[in-house]
Amino acid sequence: MYDFKAIESKWRKYWEEQGVYKTPVEPDPRKKFYLLEMFAYPSGDLHIGHFRNYTVGDAFWRYQKMKGSDLLHPFGWDAFGLPAEEAAIKQKLHPRDWTGKNISTSRQTLKDLAISYDWDREVITYTPEYYKWTQWVFLQLYKKGLAYQADSSVNWCPSCKTVLANEQVDSENKCWRCHSEVAKRNLRQWFFKITAYAQKLLDGIDKLEHWPENIKAMQRYWIGRSEGVEIEFKVQGSKSNVSVFTTRPDTIYGVTFMAIAPEHPLVSQLTTSEQKSRVEEYVKKAAAKTEIDRAATGEKDGVFTGSFAVNPLSGEQVQLWVADYVLLHYGTGVVMGVPAHDQRDFLFAKKYNIPVKVVIRPADRQTDRPADQMTEAFTDEGTMVNSGSFNGLVSTEGIRKISEHIEKQRLGTRKTYYRLKDWLLSRQRYWGAPIPMVHCPKCGVQPVPEKDLPVLLPEVKDYIPKGRSPLADEPSFINTKCPKCNGPTQRDPDTMDTFVCSSWYHLRYADPRNDKEPFGKDAVNKWLPVDLYIGGAEHACGHLIYFRFITKVLCDLGYLKFDEPVRRLFNHGMVLDEKGEVMSKSKGNVTSPREIMEEYGVDAGRVAMFFAAPSEAEILWSKNGLVGAQRFLNRVYQLVSGIATLPNDDVRDTRRIASLSEMEELYCRKHRTIKQVTEDIEALHYNTALSALMELVNHIYEIKTLLKHPTRAADYAAFKGIIRKTAERVVLLLSPLAPHLCEEMWQMLGNKESVLKAPWPQYNPSALKLKQVELAVQINGKVRSRITVPTDSAEEDVKKVALADEKVKEMLKGAAPKKVIVIPGRLVNIVS
RNA sequence: GCCGAAGUGGCGGAAUGGCAGACGCUGGGGACUUAAAAUCCCCUGGCCGCAAGGUCGUGAGGGUUCAACUCCCUCCUUCGGCACCA
Numbered sequence: 001m002y003d004f005k006a007i008e009s010k011w012r013k014y015w016e017e018q019g020v021y022k023t024p025v026e027p028d029p030r031k032k033f034y035l036l037e038m039f040a041y042p043s044g045d046l047h048i049g050h051f052r053n054y055t056v057g058d059a060f061w062r063y064q065k066m067k068g069s070d071l072l073h074p075f076g077w078d079a080f081g082l083p084a085e086e087a088a089i090k091q092k093l094h095p096r097d098w099t100g101k102n103i104s105t106s107r108q109t110l111k112d113l114a115i116s117y118d119w120d121r122e123v124i125t126y127t128p129e130y131y132k133w134t135q136w137v138f139l140q141l142y143k144k145g146l147a148y149q150a151d152s153s154v155n156w157c158p159s160c161k162t163v164l165a166n167e168q169v170d171s172e173n174k175c176w177r178c179h180s181e182v183a184k185r186n187l188r189q190w191f192f193k194i195t196a197y198a199q200k201l202l203d204g205i206d207k208l209e210h211w212p213e214n215i216k217a218m219q220r221y222w223i224g225r226s227e228g229v230e231i232e233f234k235v236q237g238s239k240s241n242v243s244v245f246t247t248r249p250d251t252i253y254g255v256t257f258m259a260i261a262p263e264h265p266l267v268s269q270l271t272t273s274e275q276k277s278r279v280e281e282y283v284k285k286a287a288a289k290t291e292i293d294r295a296a297t298g299e300k301d302g303v304f305t306g307s308f309a310v311n312p313l314s315g316e317q318v319q320l321w322v323a324d325y326v327l328l329h330y331g332t333g334v335v336m337g338v339p340a341h342d343q344r345d346f347l348f349a350k351k352y353n354i355p356v357k358v359v360i361r362p363a364d365r366q367t368d369r370p371a372d373q374m375t376e377a378f379t380d381e382g383t384m385v386n387s388g389s390f391n392g393l394v395s396t397e398g399i400r401k402i403s404e405h406i407e408k409q410r411l412g413t414r415k416t417y418y419r420l421k422d423w424l425l426s427r428q429r430y431w432g433a434p435i436p437m438v439h440c441p442k443c444g445v446q447p448v449p450e451k452d453l454p455v456l457l458p459e460v461k462d463y464i465p466k467g468r469s470p471l472a473d474e475p476s477f478i479n480t481k482c483p484k485c486n487g488p489t490q491r492d493p494d495t496m497d498t499f500v501c502s503s504w505y506h507l508r509y510a511d512p513r514n515d516k517e518p519f520g521k522d523a524v525n526k527w528l529p530v531d532l533y534i535g536g537a538e539h540a541c542g543h544l545i546y547f548r549f550i551t552k553v554l555c556d557l558g559y560l561k562f563d564e565p566v567r568r569l570f571n572h573g574m575v576l577d578e579k580g581e582v583m584s585k586s587k588g589n590v591t592s593p594r595e596i597m598e599e600y601g602v603d604a605g606r607v608a609m610f611f612a613a614p615s616e617a618e619i620l621w622s623k624n625g626l627v628g629a630q631r632f633l634n635r636v637y638q639l640v641s642g643i644a645t646l647p648n649d650d651v652r653d654t655r656r657i658a659s660l661s662e663m664e665e666l667y668c669r670k671h672r673t674i675k676q677v678t679e680d681i682e683a684l685h686y687n688t689a690l691s692a693l694m695e696l697v698n699h700i701y702e703i704k705t706l707l708k709h710p711t712r713a714a715d716y717a718a719f720k721g722i723i724r725k726t727a728e729r730v731v732l733l734l735s736p737l738a739p740h741l742c743e744e745m746w747q748m749l750g751n752k753e754s755v756l757k758a759p760w761p762q763y764n765p766s767a768l769k770l771k772q773v774e775l776a777v778q779i780n781g782k783v784r785s786r787i788t789v790p791t792d793s794a795e796e797d798v799k800k801v802a803l804a805d806e807k808v809k810e811m812l813k814g815a816a817p818k819k820v821i822v823i824p825g826r827l828v829n830i831v832s
Numbered sequence: 833g834c835c836g837a838a839g840u841g842g843c844g845g846a847a848u849g850g851c852a853g854a855c856g857c858u859g860g861g862g863a864c865u866u867a868a869a870a871u872c873c874c875c876u877g878g879c880c881g882c883a884a885g886g887u888c889g890u891g892a893g894g895g896u897u898c899a900a901c902u903c904c905c906u907c908c909u910u911c912g913g914c915a916c917c918a
Contacts, residue, residue: 691855776851
C-alpha cells in the first residue's frame, strides 16, 4: 500500500510553497477562468457535504489548470447572521470569537485537504473592510430609489425575536432556524425593490444557457409573471369602484360574487351597517390566523358585506363578500368570483349557496351541464357560452377579445403582475452589517455619506435580542449627527439580512484588498462573470436570485459590463448517510472529512466520493467506497512503480512486434480513454471518468499478465514503450481526481515539474477506431452470432459476411431475409 | 394541486434509439502463504439445462420502430421545490 500520509503531506507542502494556487495578476482574456464554490457559513468544522462541494470544484480547477487556463479560485466566509449569534449566546462568547474560531478550524481543514484556493483573496463578511462595501451597496440601491422603508406586516419569530424573510419561513409556518411558530407583526422595515427587476430577472433566465433547468424553472415560478386585465366593478349605491385582476377575462360573464381580502382598506367602506358586527368579527378572526393557517385547511369561508357590485359587461348585480382566501398583496386584493370556472370560487359558492353560472363549455360537449350537477369547477379551455356577443369563441380567443373590449370601453386595462415580493432586509439583531442610514428629526431619513463608511458595528455588553435591535440600546452607536443639518440624530438600529452580504461577494473576490472601492472596475470586468459556480440547490430562490438582482443593479449603475453573475451553475447533490438520512450532529451520523483524510487519505476520500455517483446526484455515503478507492489507487501506484524504470521507447517502432492487434488495441484504448475522461470531467461526471481509467488500468494489467508467458519475452520488450506511455497518460488523466498520488507518480516517472504544469492529454481522433471491429449479428432483434469485419467495410460487404455466417445460415434455413439492417461499428439485424 | 427530477441485479451505478447491467462494492471459488492480511485469477440478474444453449428481464400498461432503459400516450411510486398568486 502506498504511504498516503507521507505522499499527501509532501505534495500539499509543495503546492503551497510553489504558490500554485495564486491568481495571475494579468489574466489572458481568452484563458481566464473564474471558478467559484459557494462560500461557507462557519458553524463548527466542515462536514462531508462541504468536502463534496469543494473537492468537486478542486478537481475542476486542476483540470482547467492543466488545460492552461488563468484561474481565479477564491474562498471566503459568510460569517454574519443568526446562527453565530445563537451559538455565541449559548456559549457566552462574542459572535466574532465563535465565528472566528470556526473559520480558523475550517480554513485549516481546507488547507489540509489541499483545496486549490488562493487564500490571499479570502473575504470574511464580518470584517469592517468587507461590510463597509456591503453598506456601500445598500447606498447605491438607496440612491437609485431601490431601497425604501415601509410599515409591513412581517413574519416574526417569537423565539429568535426577529423578523424573517419569506424564504426563512418553512411551509409549516415555522422558523427556518429554531422551528418555532412564526407570528405576524407590524414594523417599519427596509426593503429592496427587487420587484422593479422582476421582468429583467425573468428575461435573464432565458440567457442562462448553462444553468440547470430545475433552478430556472423554480426561479420563473418564484418570479411568477402573470398577464391579465384589471377590471373596474361599480359598487351599487356608491361612487366608489372596486377593481379586480384576472387572467381569465373570458369567464367574466360567469361572475356571481366578488371577494375582498379581510385586511383590505375598502372593507369598512363596503360594509353596510346591518352586516358591520359580523364583518368586524370575521376580520378579527382572520387577522389572528397566518396565511399558512388559512391555506392549510382548504376551507373557503367569508362573510357578506351587504353591498353589491355591477358586472360591467353583463350588467348583473353581484354580492360583495369578505373572504380570507383572497390575498391582500396579490393583484388588487379583490377577486371576481367565478364558481363555475375556478375551484376556490366553486367551493366558496357551494358553501354559501351563491349561484354557479356556466360560461365555458368543454370542447367535447354539445350541451351545457346544469350548474347544480357540477362537483367541481371546469377550469380548462373551452367554448364561451352565456356570454352575450362573445358566445362561440374559444376561451384563448375570448381572453384576447374581451381584454380589447374592456380597454376600448375604458372599463379597465391590461396588466401584468408578479408573485415576487420586495426583499425585506432589516433585521433586529446584533450580528450583521449596520444599515447606513440615520433618522433625523429635522431632515428625515438620511443616508450616511460614503466617505463616512463603514458604520462600525459597536461592541455591546448585551446582544441578546429583546424584540428590537440591541444596537438601539447602545448610546455611542445610536446617537450621531445628521449628515445634512449636523444636528443630533439617531442611526437606524437594524442590521442587514446576510443575503445582502452574499449578494455581491463574487465581485469582491476580483479585487479583495481594495480599500478605495468595493472593487476595481477593471479587475471586476476582467474576471467576471463567474465561469462555473458550484453549490447546493437549496439557494434556488434565495441567494441565486438576490445576487442576480444586485449584479443587474450594479450593471445598470455602470459599475459592471455584465448583467448576469454566473455563466454555468452546477448544483452538487446532497450527501446522506447509508440509510438515506440527512447527516446531523444530533443524529450522531456525521462523518468528518478529517476522519476520512486520516484513515484513508485525501485522494482515496476524493475518489470514493467521485466514484459513488455523478456530482449532481445525491450520495448515500458509506465506508465501503473508501476501500475500493484505495485499492484502485494502489493498483495504479503499483503499476507505475513497476514501469517507472522502463525506457520511453518510440511507440511507432512496431517492426519487432509480434502481435500488432494487441498493440493497436492498447493504443486505441488509450485515446478513447483520453476522450472520455475529458468529456466526463467537463460534465463533472467524475464517476464515469474514473471507471474509464479503471478499465484502461485493468487492460494494462491484462496485457502484462499475457506477456509474462515465456514464449512472449520478445513481445514484452516491444510493448514496454507503449505501456509506459499509456501509464503516463493515466497519471495525467487521474491527477485532477487524485492529485497527491499522481504528483508522486509523475515524479517517479522522471518528471521534474509538477503534474499541474503538464499539458492536458489530447486524443487523436483517427486513433479512436480499430482496424477490425466486432459486430453483433441479430436475427429479428436477438443476438445470434458475431462477426469481425474491417472497420471501414461497405454495408454490402458487411451484409455478405453476416449472411455467410454459419449460425446465421443455420437459423435462416435457406430462406431469404426480408431486410438486413447494418449499423456501422455496432451490429447487423437480419429480419426474416 | 402545480412545477421539476428520478424509478435498471444483493448494493452504488453504466448505457439517451443499436449487444442492458460497463466500472466498483458485496458474496462465492481458486492461487500464493506454516497461517492470516495484502495481492492476483475465475464466477456472481431470475428461471430451465450436465452442457451447448434457451428463455424472461430496466416501476405498471399500451403504442411507434427492423430494433426501446432510451421516443410517444396513460397510470403508479419516491425525492426536491412551490403552495389559496385570481
